[in-house]
Amino acid sequence: MDAAVCFSGGKDSTLAALLLEPFYDVTLVCATAGLADSAAHAREAAEAVGFQFERVGLEERVVREAAERVVADGFPRNGIQAIHEHALEEVAALGYDTVADGTRRDDRVPTIPRAFAQSLEDRHGIDYLSPLTGFGRGAVDRLVETHLDVESGPSETVPKADYETEIRAVIAEEYGQATVEECFPEHVQTRVRGRQ
Amino acid sequence: MDAAVCFSGGKDSTLAALLLEPFYDVTLVCATAGLADSAAHAREAAEAVGFQFERVGLEERVVREAAERVVADGFPRNGIQAIHEHALEEVAALGYDTVADGTRRDDRVPTIPRAFAQSLEDRHGIDYLSPLTGFGRGAVDRLVETHLDVESGPSETVPKADYETEIRAVIAEEYGQATVEECFPEHVQTRVRGRQ
Numbered sequence: 001m002d003a004a005v006c007f008s009g010g011k012d013s014t015l016a017a018l019l020l021e022p023f024y025d026v027t028l029v030c031a032t033a034g035l036a037d038s039a040a041h042a043r044e045a046a047e048a049v050g051f052q053f054e055r056v057g058l059e060e061r062v063v064r065e066a067a068e069r070v071v072a073d074g075f076p077r078n079g080i081q082a083i084h085e086h087a088l089e090e091v092a093a094l095g096y097d098t099v100a101d102g103t104r105r106d107d108r109v110p111t112i113p114r115a116f117a118q119s120l121e122d123r124h125g126i127d128y129l130s131p132l133t134g135f136g137r138g139a140v141d142r143l144v145e146t147h148l149d150v151e152s153g154p155s156e157t158v159p160k161a162d163y164e165t166e167i168r169a170v171i172a173e174e175y176g177q178a179t180v181e182e183c184f185p186e187h188v189q190t191r192v193r194g195r196q
Numbered sequence: 197m198d199a200a201v202c203f204s205g206g207k208d209s210t211l212a213a214l215l216l217e218p219f220y221d222v223t224l225v226c227a228t229a230g231l232a233d234s235a236a237h238a239r240e241a242a243e244a245v246g247f248q249f250e251r252v253g254l255e256e257r258v259v260r261e262a263a264e265r266v267v268a269d270g271f272p273r274n275g276i277q278a279i280h281e282h283a284l285e286e287v288a289a290l291g292y293d294t295v296a297d298g299t300r301r302d303d304r305v306p307t308i309p310r311a312f313a314q315s316l317e318d319r320h321g322i323d324y325l326s327p328l329t330g331f332g333r334g335a336v337d338r339l340v341e342t343h344l345d346v347e348s349g350p351s352e353t354v355p356k357a358d359y360e361t362e363i364r365a366v367i368a369e370e371y372g373q374a375t376v377e378e379c380f381p382e383h384v385q386t387r388v389r390g391r392q
Contacts, residue, residue, distance in 0.1 A: 001338065019327075022218055023339060098335065105310060105329075114301060121332060130330035131215075133301075136313060139294065139323035142197065143219060 003098035003129070004029040004054070004091050006084075008162035009045035011144045011190045012102030012132060017051055018147060019131040024098060027052040030161050031087035033063045036169040041191070042161035048194040049148075056094060062086045066163070067170035070183050076164065077109045083163040084110035092124040100129040106137045149194040158189040199294035199325070200225040200250070200287050202280075204358035205241035207340045207386045208298030208328060213247055214343060215327040220294060223248040226357050227283035229259045232365040237387070238357035244390040245344075252290060258282045262359070263366035266379050272360065273305045279359040280306035288320040296325040302333045345390040354385040 005017045007028035017026050028051045030042035039055045046053035066079035073079070084101070092099045099120070103112055117128045132140060144150060151158060155168070164184065171180045201213045203224035213222050224247045226238035235251045242249035262275035269275070280297070288295045295316070299308055313324045328336060340346060347354060351364070360380065367376045 001342075019215065019219075023215075023343070103330075105313070117301070117332060121334065127332060127335035127338070129332075129335055131327070133330035134299075134326035134328065136317060136323060136325075138317065139325055142323070146197075147219070 001025065001097045002027065003100055004094060004096040006031060006087055006091055006099070006101040007042055007046060007053075008102075009042045009160050009191050010102070010162060011148055011150050011192055012104055012140065014045070014049055014102075014148060014192045015140060015143055016100055016102040016131045017049070020100060020129065027054050027096070029054045029056055029091050029094070031056045031058050031090055032161060033058040033060045033166060035060065035063055035166045037159065038161035038165055041159045045161075045192045049192060050195070054094070056090050058083070058087060058090060063163075063166045064170055067167045067174070070167055071171060071175060071179060074183060076167065076184055079167055080163050081110045083167070085116070087163075088112070088120060088128070092120055092126050092128075096126065098127045098129060099124075100131060102132055103130040104132040104137070104140060105135060147196055148192055149196055151191045151193050152188050154186060155184065155189045158191050160189055160191050197221065197293045198223065199296055200290060200292040202227060202283055202287055202295070202297040203238055203242060203249075204298075205238045205356050205387050206298070206358060207344055207346050207388055208300055208336065210241070210245055210298075210344060210388045211336060211339055212296055212298040212327045213245070216296060216325065223250050223292070225250045225252055225287050225290070227252045227254050227286055228357060229254040229256045229362060231256065231259055231362045233355065234357035234361055237355045241357075241388045245388060246391070250290070252283075252286050254279070254283060254286060259359075259362045260366055263363045263370070266363055267367060267371060267375060270379060272363065272380055275363055276359050277306045279363070281312070283359075284308075284316060284324070288316055288322050288324075292322065294323045294325060295320075296327060298328055299326040300328040300333070300336055301331060343392055344388055345392055347387045347389050348384050350382060351380065351385045354387050356385055356387050
């Protein structure tokens with residue numbers, strides 16, 4: 001069976017791929033509208049961990065609407081959730097047997113309710129997997145430490161391919177950098193450099 | 197890191213163990229009060245798939261209270277949930293770094309809410325994992341078919357080591373076989389005979 005894992009270059013989606021690797025023919029898939037340099041960073045990270053890679057295009061409209069939502073809310077949660085749901089639909093349409101992501105038990109965003117998962121499965125004739133939903137923060141950290149070589153830093157210095165990168169680029173362009181900083185709490189991003 | 201996987205001899209807990217095997221030193225742990233011939237069946241299944249095995253005792257009171265609950269409810273859900281929560285506490289106290297079970301996304305019982313998982317982790321200083329929480333029914337069935345050799349049949353003919361077996365034994369003894377059949381819907385049980 002083959003599996004497409006939605007991939008940002010970060011530790012969660014990479015760890016999800018490692019968990020599936022013994023059971024599925026895994027391809028890491030980066031969904032991006034091309035509004036930042038995302039796909040190149042994701043491809044580099046995918047090669048560093050030795051997985052096949054594919055890019056799927058998101059409509060620019062989806063990211064721009066998410067950026068508007070983030071500015072209106074003043075926080076990123078709902079905008080990121082909207083892009084992720086849209087990305088899952090696009091990846092589910094690619095023809096893989098299985099679609100997976102790096103959603104974790106202790107995350108607030110993105111979250112995929114069981115009803116959404118089952119609907120995605122039924123409409124596309126796929127299995128949807130979220131291998132990290134059964135893992136807490138501590139377990140994820142310990143597995144990452146043991147199995148991955150990870151670079152950490154503030155969002156603006158770690159080049160990544162997640163939805164936040166594109167939303168930040170759109171907000172910076174339309175509203176200026178100060179609005180980016182108002183909407184996104186400072187936090188540490190990770191990028192995977194390889195396996196341990 | 198070592199991991200104790202709560203084990204009934206069935207396909208779900210075995211599949212959970214297979215998913216963890218590349219990352220953890222796995223022991224299958226059967227929690228039983230010894231009211232049915234459970235531990236022997238679980239040990240046999242554990243040996244058939246090549247994992248280490250340990251039995252942990254449950255207080256007979258826990259199973260008897262669950263049986264009373266099942267008879268009072270007329271269905272097994274709450275009784276099974278109560279035993280599973282108790283078993284997780286006992287297994288978490290054994291000293292393993294990690295405790296896991298075969299809870300699945302699409303099951304109604306047992307379910308482990310995030311708050312219970314985090315409380316278990318904090319109180320015992322362990323990681324709690326439910327590797328199948330991120331897998332739907334279809335994905336579990338396909339993985340089982342590919343990786344396990346499984347025997348299926350009605351509950352009364354497939355010797356197993358799950359909580360249902362002990363609850364049925366207690367109800368049969370105290371209320372008679374007709375009450376067992378009133379409380380438990382007919383369903384197909386599985387027992388693992390080995391790997392594929």
